[in-house]
Amino acid sequence: MAQPSALTGRVAGALAVPEVLDRLRTTHGGLSSAEAARRRAVVGPNALRTHHAQAFLVLVRQLRSPLLLLLAVTAVASFFVGERTDAVIIGAILFASVGLGFVNEFRAERAAEALHDQMRHHTLVIRDGASVSVDVVDLVPGDVVILRLGAVVPADLRLLAADDLECSESVLTGEGLPVTKTVEPVSAESGLAELTSCAWMGTVVAAGVGRGVVVATGGRTEFGRIAVGLGQRQPETEFQRGLRRFSMLLVKVAAVLTVGIFAVNLALHRPILDALLFSLAIAVGISPQLLPAVVSTSLASGSRLLARRKVLVKRLVCIEDLGDIEILFTDKTGTLTEGRIEFMRALAPDGAQVQLLGMVCCDIPDGNPLDAALWSAPGAPVAEARRYTKAGVLPFDHDRRLVSVLTDQGLLITKGAPEAVLSRCAAVPPEALDQLQHEFEAGHRVIAVATRDGVPELGPDAERGLSLQGFLVFSDPPKTTARAALGELARLGIAVKVITGDNPAVAARVCADLGLPAGDVLTGPDLDALDDEHLDEVVARTTIFARVDPEQKARIVRAQRHAGLDVAFLGDGVNDALALHAADVGIAVDSGADVAKDAADVVLLEKDLQVLADGVSQGRRVFANTVKYVLMGTSSNFGNMFSAAGASAFLSFLPMLPSQILLNNLLYDSSQLAIPTDTVDAEQLARPSRWDIGLIRRFMLVFGPISSLFDFATFFVMLQLFHAGPALFRTGWFVESLATQTLVLFVIRTRRSPFTRSRPSVPLLLAALTVVAVGALLPATPLAGDLGFTALPGGFFLTLLAMVIAYLALVELGKRRFFRATAPAPTSRPHPPGHRIHRRAARFSTTP
Template sequence: MGKDLKGLSLSDESRDVPTHGESSDQGLTSAEADKRLETYGPNDMLAVKHSSPVVQFLRLFLNPLTAILLVASIVSVILGDAVDASIIIVIVLLSNILNFVQTSQSQKAVEKLRAGVAPMANVRRDGEWIDLPRRQIVPGDIIRLAAGDLVPADARLLQATDLHVQQAALTGESLPVDKSADVGGEDTEDFADAPDRVFLGTSVVSGLGIALVTATGRTTAFGDIAVRLASRAPETEFERGIKSFGMLIMQTVFFLVIFIVMVGTIGHHKPFETVLFAISLAVGLTPEFLPMITTVTLGQGALRMAKKKVIVKHLESIQNFGSIDTLCSDKTGTLTSGETKLESFLDLTAQESERVLLFGYLNSTYQMGMKSPLDEAILRHGAVDMSGYTKVGEIPFDFERRCISVVVRHGDENLLIIKGAPESVLARCTAYERNGVCKPLDDVNDEERATYVNKYRDLSAQGYRVLAVAYRVISPQEKYEKVDEQSLVLLGFLNFADPPKSDVARVLQALKNDGVQVKILTGDNELVTRHVCEQVGLKSDRIVLGSEVEHMTDPALAQVVEEVNVFARVSPAQKNRVILALKSRKHVVGYMGDGINDAPSLHAADVGISVSTGVDIAKDAADIILLEQSLQVLHDGILEGRKAFGNVIKYLLMGTSSNFGNMFSMAGAYIFLPFLPMLPSQILLNTFLYDLSQVTIPTDNVDASYIRKPQHWDIRLIRNFMIFIGPVSSIFDFLTFFIMLHVFSADAVLFHTGWFVESLATQTLVLFIIRTAGNPFRSRPSLPLAITTVLIVVVGFVLPYTPLAGTLGFTPLPPLYFLFLAGMIVGYLFLVELVKRYLMRRYA
C-alpha cells in the first residue's frame, strides 16, 4: 500500500465510530494496538496456531515404521535383549534429531525471507499513517485503501471516493461493486450487499477509501471462505512426484516384508526375530531422510535464490520454477526499462500543445485510482498551472474501456476530460479541435478520422506509447457514468518513450538456450509491440490481437500459441485463455505480472511471478516474487530452481538404487544362511550412517548440462535406477558372502562385520558416480559432500576396532580383507558407471 492519499481525511460525522473499543480519526495508539493484538491474535487465518518445537519433534515418531521399531525395542528389553534395544532407540533418536534440526533451520530461514515480502497495510497509528504487516492489523484500526490493494480485514467505510471493490471471490459477482461511506446505516441481512462494508479476501479495483476495521483473522465475516481461497490450489508437480515416489517405495517395501515373513516361516526362524528383521529391512529401503533432504535442499535453494533477488513464497514452487519452459510476460518493465518518459504532447496539427498537456495533467492528477507509469510520467514532466480547475467527478479506468475520465469545473462549465487508448477514445469522438476550432467528425469526415488514426499508428510504429486526449462540456449531475463518455471532442495525443533494456536481447537468448521460450502478452497496440520486439530480437513475424483471440475456439487457440510469440491488445481474460491454452499443450507456464489485471493470470499459470513493487493483489497471487523487475534476475532464479531440484533427484536415485540393492541382498541371504545376514541394529546403523553422508547433498554442484533444460519428475528413471543398479550392488554383496564364508571361514560375527563394512563403503562411495550424469572425474562434488562421504566410509572401517565393536556386534577384520575390499569397490563403481550411462542415454 502506501499510496499518496493527500486530501482524504475523516469527516467530522465519521469520527469515534465504536467497534471493539474506542477509536478516532487519529487511529489507535501503539500501546492500545498491542493490547488488542494480544486479545484478538494476529490477522492471519492460515497460521494462527504454530505447533511448539517439542510437538513438531514428537510428530517425527508418528512414522509407522519408526513407531514399530520403538515398540519392537521395548519388546526386546522385556525379552532380555537390552543392548540391541538400546542401539535401535539411539539410532532412531539420532535420525529424528538430525531431521528436526536441519528441517527447522531451513524452515526458519525461508520464513524470514517470506516475511520480507509479507502483505502490508496502510494504517493510522498514533496519529500517523504508516505501513504495517497485515498480520498486525487489529479491530479498531483505521486503514486506507487504494486501487491494487487487498482489503486487509473486514471494515466499515468512513469515507470513499469512487471506490469499486472486486468481491467475486466471495460472492461470485463478476463485476466490481460500488462502495460508499454510509455511517449509521442499517445492516442488511446479507451484509455482503452493504455499500459501506469491505471484506477480507476482496480487492480494490479503483478509487480510494478510509475504513474502520471491525474484524480480523478467523473472526472475519467470510473467514472460512477466505481460508480456502488463500490455501494452495491443486497439488503441484513436485507434490505429485513425491506422491508417485512414495507409492513406488510402499509397493516395494510391502512385497519385501511379505517375502521375508514367508521365508522366515518356511525356514522356521524365530517369529519375533523374523518380524524385527523384516521391519529393519523396510526401514533400510525407505529413504527416511527424504522430507529432511527435500526441505533442506529446497530451503537452501531458496536462500541462494534470495541472494539473486528472488523470493520464494512456497518451497514447492522451486521445482515448478525450474521446470518452466514457457514464460509469459507483459512488455513494459520486462523488455523495456519501465522508466516511461513523456516525450511530446501534440495537437492535431502535430505541434506541441500546452492545452493537450494541461488536459492530460488534469486527468492524471485528479483520477483517484492507482497511478499508472504513464500517469507518473505526465506528473513528472513538470508543474502545470491548474488554477481555476476543480474536480467534481470521475469515471474510473477499467480494462475493457481502456480509458479513464475526470470531470472538472472551470468557470461556469463542467468539462469531462478523457484519456486512454487512441482507438477507444476515437470511437467515442464526434468532433475534433484544430487550431482552436471545433469541427464535426462524422461520416462526411471519414477521411479526417483516418488521418488521425494514421497519425497515432505512425507514432506507435516508431515505438511510442500513445494516449489520446479528448473532452466535452457536460451538464452538472449527481454522478457520472460510462454512458457520459460520448460526443467527445478529440484534442490531441500524449506520446511516451520506454526504451528497451540494454541487456534484454542477451538474456532472451540465454533463456532460449536454457529451454525457456518467452511470449509477450501485452495490452499495447501491435505497432509499438512489434517495434520493441524487433529491437530486442524477439521473433514477431506474426502478432495476434485480442480481437482475434476473442473469436478463436480453445482448440484453435491451443494451436496458435505454439506458433506465435507475441499477443497484443489482449485483455486480462484473453491473457488467461492464452496461458490455459499453453498448459493444455503440456507446457509448464510461468507468468510475470505486477498489476491488478495480472492476478487471474498469476493464478492460472503453473508459476506466478510478481515483483516487490507490484500491487498487493499481484503479490498475493504469485508464488515467486522478484526484488527487481528483470529478466536476468528471473533467469538466475530459474537456474537455481533447477539446481535445487537436481539435488533432490540425486538423493532419490542414490538412495533407492543403493538401498534396494542392499535389501535385496539381505533378503536373498536370509534364504540360505543359518543366521541373520546382518543384525537389525546393524541394518539401522548402516542406514543411518549412509543417510548421514548425504546430509550435505544440498550443497552439491549440479552438472551444467542438467540446468540447460527444464527438468520434470521422471518416476520411470528412478524405478529403473532401482531395478538395474540395485542388483549390480547385489552381485558384489553375494561375492562378499562367498569370500567371507569360503575364504575367511567367517562365523556370524565376522560375517556381519565384513558385510557391514563392504555394504557401507560401496553404497556410500557410489554417490560420486550417480551424482552426475557425465564423467565423475570431470564433475566435482562440493567440498562438504566429499568430506562427509569419505568420513562416513572411514567411520565404517574404524568401528570394528573401537570399544563399541562388541556392543554393536562387530569384530576386527583380517588385513587381507581390505585388499579384497579395495578390488570390490573399484569393480563395483566401474560397473555402476557403465549401467548409469546406459540408463541416462535411454531414459534421460
C-alpha cells in the same frame, strides 16, 4: 473514548451510517493514533495467519512419519528384550533423521519469517484527521479506510462514501461480475452478494473510489471465518506428490521382502524374536530414512540462495515448482523495459495546452508513472494545472482504458489508450493517425487527450462525441539486463511470451531490440474472435499478446496450460491477478499491487528476469540432487536387502545382525547428507524434470541385482577363501556392502563419465570417503565386540579393492546402456483436476 460495540458486516450493512459510527465510537475523520493503538492491543492484529517459526510445531511435523514410528517401536522392543546395542543404533538413526530434519526446516522457517517481514501490505487510512498509509495488520474497528482502484479490501467495511465503486467478490461469492456499491442500508437478511453497503476483506476494488469504516478484522471478518473454518493446511505440490508416490513404492517393496524373509526364517526354525527383528531391520534398511533430511536440506539451501538474490518463495516446496517452468508469460514495463517513464513531447499544434490537459486529467499527480512523468517534466505547467477545480472524476479501469475529469466550467477532459479515445471522437484527422503509427513503430508509449465542452454531469454517455486535442509521447527504454536474462531463460528451455496492455507495435519493437523472436502478434479483439479450440493452436505460435484485458490474460494462460505445459506468469498489477491465479507458478513483485502479491507463489523483491532464471536453475538443482539420492538409495538398499534375503535362506546363521544392518544404513545415509552440495550437470538443468516412478522402479530392479552379484561374490570369498564363521562373515559383508553402495554414488550421480566430465562437490567426496574409511576401521576398534564384529585379514582388503573396481566398472557400463534404452521423461504433463483450485484457496488464506 468509550469502548465500541461489537459489530459484524452483516449487522452494520443494515444500519444507517450515523448509527454505525456511533456504535463504533468513531467519526468520518477516523481515529486518533493513540486510540487506534489502544484498540489494537485489545482486538489484536488484523491477520488471518501470521508467519512465525514455532519450534514445537516443526518438531511435531518431523515425528509424523510412519517410518519413524516403526523405528521407535523397534528400538523399544530391542531394549526390553536385551538387545541394547540395537536399541542404541536405532535411537541414533531416529535422532539423526528427526534432528537433521528439524534443524533444516526450523532454519528455513526462520528465513521465511524474515523474508515475510520484508513484504508488507499497506492501506490508506484517516488517522488524526489526515490520510496516512498504515500496515493492514494495524487496522482496528473504527478506522476509516480509503478505497482506490486495485486495492484489496483490508477488512470488513461499512461504506461511508462510494463514487462509482465496484468490487470483485468472486473469492467469497463465486460471482465473476463486480458488484456496484452504495452507502444505503440493506436488509440484514440479505445474502452476502446483496449486502451492497459493505466491502468485504479479500475482495478487490474493480472500479471507482470510496471510503469505509472498519467493522471487523482478522478472523472476525466474513472471509476470516471461512479461512479459519477451512484450516491452514497447505495444498500438496507436484514435488510432494512425487515423494508420496515414491514412498508408497518403497512401502510395497519393503512389505513383500519383510514378510518373505520372516516366513523363510520361521521355516528354518530360527528364534521368532531374532527373525522378527531381522525382518524389521530389512524393512528399515530398504527405506531411505534420511530422505526428509536430504530434501529439507536441499530446499533450505535453495531458499537461502534465492533469498540472497531477492526472491521470496512463499513455501519451500515452491522452489521445485520454479524448476518445472516451460513457458513464462511476462509483462513488458519494468521487466523488459527500465520502467523509468519519461515524458518526451506532445504531438499537437499547441503542445503546452495538451500537456496541461493531460496533467489536469488525473486522480492525483503521482497516481501512476505516466502522470508522475507529466508532472515532473521540465517546464511542466504545475501552477496552472492546480488552478483547475474538478467537479467529478470517472476513474481509470481496465475495460474502458480511460480516465475522465469534469471541471467546474463544464469541460470534460478524457485521457487514455489512443484506440479507446479515438473511438469516442467525432472526427480524427488522417495525419494524426500517421503520427500515432510512427511513434508506435519507434517503440514509444502514447496517450491520447480529448475534450468535450458543456458537459453538465458525468455519466455513461459523457465520454462520447469528443474532440481530439493531441497525443502525449513517453519513452521507456529496454532494460539493459533483459537481453542476457532472456538468453539464459532460452538456455534453460523456457519460452518467454509477452502479455501487455500496450500497443502491439510498441511491444514488437521492444522485443526486437532485445533479440526476442516476435512470432505472431495477437490483440484483445483477435482473442475474442477465437473459440477455445482455435485459441490453443494460436497461442502456441504467438509471442506477443497486446491490448489485452485481465480476463483475456487469464484465458491465454489457461490455454497454454491446457496443452500440458507448466506455465509461469510474472505480473505486478491489479489487472494481472487473474492470470497469476491461472498459472502454475504466479510470480509477483514486492512493489506491485497487494492483490498481485496475494495471488502469487513467488514474490521478487527486485523485478529482474535474471533473478527468475536463477530461481529456475535452483529449483531444477534441488530436484536433480533429490533424485540422485533416491536412485542411489533405493538401488543399493534393494540390492543389500535382496542379498540378505537370499543369504538367510542357505546360511545357518543370520547374514548380518539387525543392529549391523541399521548401522550400515545410518553410515551410508550420513554420507548422503552432502548431496545437496553436489554439482549438477548442465544437461540436467537444461529442461524441466518430473518424478518418474516407473524409471525409479526399473533403476532399482536393474542396479539392485548388480549390487547383489558382488554381495554373493563376497559370501563366496568369506566362506570358501577365509572359512569365515558368523562374526567374520558379517564383518566382511558389512565392510564390502558399505564400500560398494557408498562409492557407487560417484558413478550414479551423473549420466556423464564420472570424475573426468562431471566432478562431485568437495563436501560430497569427503563425506563418502570418510564413511568408507569408518566402515573399514570399525572392526579394529574397541567397539567391534559390542557390535558383533571381528578383525578382518589383510588379504580381504585386496579382494575388496578388486571387487569395488569391478563393481563400479560394471555399474558404469550398465548405466550407459540403461539411459540409452530409457526414453527421456516427457517435458509436459496433464495437470490433475483441481490443481489450481486448491492453490487459490491457499493463497487467499495468507495474511491480508
